[in-house]
Amino acid sequence: MDREKALTAVHDRIRRCTQCALHIGRTHAVPGAGPVDALVMFVGEAPGFYEDQQGIPFVGAAGQLLNELLEKIELQRQHVFITNVIKCRPPGNRDPNPEEVLACQAYLEEQIDTIVPKVIVTLGRHSMARAFPDEKVSIVHGHPRRLDGRVYFPMYHPAAALHQPSLRSVVEADFVQLRALLAGEVEPEEYAPPPEAEQLSLF
Numbered sequence: 001m002d003r004e005k006a007l008t009a010v011h012d013r014i015r016r017c018t019q020c021a022l023h024i025g026r027t028h029a030v031p032g033a034g035p036v037d038a039l040v041m042f043v044g045e046a047p048g049f050y051e052d053q054q055g056i057p058f059v060g061a062a063g064q065l066l067n068e069l070l071e072k073i074e075l076q077r078q079h080v081f082i083t084n085v086i087k088c089r090p091p092g093n094r095d096p097n098p099e100e101v102l103a104c105q106a107y108l109e110e111q112i113d114t115i116v117p118k119v120i121v122t123l124g125r126h127s128m129a130r131a132f133p134d135e136k137v138s139i140v141h142g143h144p145r146r147l148d149g150r151v152y153f154p155m156y157h158p159a160a161a162l163h164q165p166s167l168r169s170v171v172e173a174d175f176v177q178l179r180a181l182l183a184g185e186v187e188p189e190e191y192a193p194p195p196e197a198e199q200l201s202l203f
């Protein structure tokens with residue numbers, strides 16, 4: 001199957017998914033948006049109110065900020081792939097629970113394996129925790145790492161910068177660093193997980 005068809009097939013399955021209770025309250029599942037040959041994949045946490053209404057990721061306030069940040073480094077939104085760890089909105093925008101993350105994880109894996117992005121940008125701790133469960137965004141943000149043949153670039157979630165305006169300049173600086181990474185001006189560090197850490201490494 002060609003990659004375009006493979007991605008469409010995953011997205012069709014996500015739209016019909018009933019593997020966790022979140023399907024009961026959803027208006028739309030939100031598989032993700034962007035081209036199958038995207039070099040950069042942004043992985044947020046979960047759809048919010050507007051995303052659930054429209055079936056498109058990052059269309060609310062955090063999405064507006066994401067658009068501005070992309071524009072600043074001259075990355076066009078239609079050239080990147082944007083998705084979330086979980087594809088249906090949790091009630092009241094609460095944090096995703098482990099069962100929901102587990103129910104959705106194969107979809108994200110399939111998206112990554114189909115798109116094979118050069119860089120996976122994790123937005124916020126829920127997204128980062130899939131690859132680096134023992135890390136803190138406040139410490140590792142803005143530092144690219146290679147793990148199991150994939151390059152990750154952890155960042156704060158844009159919503160964090162909306163709630164805490166002092167983080168805005170940090171997030172902007174990380175986007176500049178992302179541009180440098182894409183231009184080959186920065187080398188990702190080879191990540192060696194601490195031996196005692198229980199490795200989820202599910203991305």
Ligand code: URA
Nearest residue numbers: 044045046047057058
């Ligand atoms: N926040 C997210 O993590 N994802 C969205 O799609 C929107 C807001």
